[in-house]
Amino acid sequence: MEKLKTIALAGNPNAGKSTLFNELTGARQHVGNWPGKTVEKKEGIWQYKGQDYQVVDLPGTYSLTAYSLEEVIARDYIVEEHPSVVVTVVDSANLERNLYLVTQILEMGAKVVVALNMTDLAESRGIKIDVEKLALGLGAQVIQTVASKGKGLDSLKEAIAATIQQSGETSNGIA
Numbered sequence: 001m002e003k004l005k006t007i008a009l010a011g012n013p014n015a016g017k018s019t020l021f022n023e024l025t026g027a028r029q030h031v032g033n034w035p036g037k038t039v040e041k042k043e044g045i046w047q048y049k050g051q052d053y054q055v056v057d058l059p060g061t062y063s064l065t066a067y068s069l070e071e072v073i074a075r076d077y078i079v080e081e082h083p084s085v086v087v088t089v090v091d092s093a094n095l096e097r098n099l100y101l102v103t104q105i106l107e108m109g110a111k112v113v114v115a116l117n118m119t120d121l122a123e124s125r126g127i128k129i130d131v132e133k134l135a136l137g138l139g140a141q142v143i144q145t146v147a148s149k150g151k152g153l154d155s156l157k158e159a160i161a162a163t164i165q166q167s168g169e170t171s172n173g174i175a
């Protein structure tokens with residue numbers, strides 16, 4: 001059987017990764033530990049347009065400089081498992097701090113879709129984000145979401161599936 005395409009959720013602590021993970025996988029999830037570590041690992045299956053994808057909820061980290069156990073786990077996963085796409089979940093109310101991790105993941109060569117989450121909080125604080133400019137600057141799709149209310153998730157799902165499809169075409173061309 002063909003191995004399922006994998007989606008990793010990465011982001012700062014409290015950005016909304018697990019909320020998004022639950023939205024995508026629903027009841028089709030499994031909680032264990034990362035091999036040999038006491039850090040929780042959540043995996044699940046996302047079904048979209050007749051396709052099954054494996055989703056992994058990475059530990060929340062501010063960077064991937066590999067000092068803490070969480071950073072090592074997240075970094076090793078991206079480097080060694082080559083997920084088809086890394087969805088970086090960003091707290092829009094703390095954009096600058098959150099973008100540090102996004103740029104690190106982009107520098108690792110991963111395919112990235114940015115979920116600009118907590119847009120409700122950002123709005124209530126009067127923070128305005130130029131999404132198109134951000135997407136151009138990062139070279140990645142940026143989708144505004146409110147994960148806790150299911151807002152923006154249809155667009156996010158479409159962006160994730162499209163990015164996986166594109167990367168599949170690219171790797172087929174080379175391999």
Ligand SMILES: Nc1nc2c(ncn2[C@@H]2O[C@H](COP(=O)(O)OP(=O)(O)OP(=O)(O)O)[C@@H](O)[C@H]2O)c(=O)[nH]1
Pocket residue numbers: 011012013014015016017018019020059060061117118119120121145146147148149
């Ligand atoms: N206002 C608001 N709250 C949100 C949003 N998304 C998630 N939350 C809430 O934010 C809190 C943290 O969400 P989690 O999904 O647990 O965050 P996480 O990234 O998994 O956190 P760690 O696993 O600790 O790194 C929860 O109380 C969520 O209900 C959002 O878009 N807006």
Ligand SMILES: [Mg+2]
Pocket residue numbers: 017018019
């Ligand atoms: Mg979580």
